[in-house]
Amino acid sequence: MTPDSPCPCGSSQGHGSSHRSFDSAVLDYGHCCQPLHLGQPAASAEALMRSRYCAYVLGLEAYLLESWHPETRPVGPVCDASTRWYGLKIESSEEQGESGxxxxxATFRAHGRWQTLHECSHFVKQDDHWRYHDGEADWQQLQPGRNDPCPCGSGEKFKKCCA
Ligand SMILES: [Zn+2]
Ligand SMILES: [Zn+2]
Incomplete structure (x- = not known):
């Protein structure tokens, strides 16, 4: 990943829009999540969430732990090297004062299986830093057919892409 690669979080100009169009230009990593990974405070709960997704993609273990609220922060490794992430779609984000x-x-593949993670994450702002607190998540296994659009988001048929 270099600062001018498209950011893995898929953010385009105009943060906060819940619909990502494939036509709109994806922000460079250096203008999106990298400054947060280097220590800049996230401007919003959504920006922190994107930077954490991005950190899972890039395996930034220390950043994931640091951006986790101390009350709920796990001890051990949180990245799983066998998981590959294929895309993030923000469905809604809201903030009230110090909570968001x-x-x-998010679509990912682990141990040869495609899955979608759907989560509503809760964030708390503490000392000017947003941190992940907890979330309600559910996972759905995907079983793409050969002629279905590939879950990796390439726009190709599954059989011609990742099958
Ligand atoms: Zn980003
Ligand atoms: Zn594919």
Whole structure:
């Protein structure tokens, strides 16, 4: 990942829009999640959520732990090297004062199985830093047919792409 690669979180100009169009230009990593990974405070709960998704993609273990609320922060490794992430879609985000909720869908493949994670994450702002607190998540296994659009988001048929 270089600062001018498209950011894995898929953010385009105009943060906060819940619909990502494939036509709109994806922000560069250096203008999107990288500054947060280097220590800049996230401007919103959604920006923090995107940077955490991005950190899972890039395996930034220390950032994931640091951006986790101390009350709920796990001890051990949180990245799983066998998981590959294919895209993030923010469905809603709201903030009230020091707390925020972001609902999203993310597609990933682990141990040869395609899955979608749907989660509403709760964030708390503490000392000017948003941190992930907890979330309600559910997972759905995908079983793409050969002629279905590939779950990786390439726009190709599954059989011609990742099958
Ligand atoms: Zn980003
Ligand atoms: Zn594919």
């Amino acid at each position: 909720t972001v609902c999203f869908r």
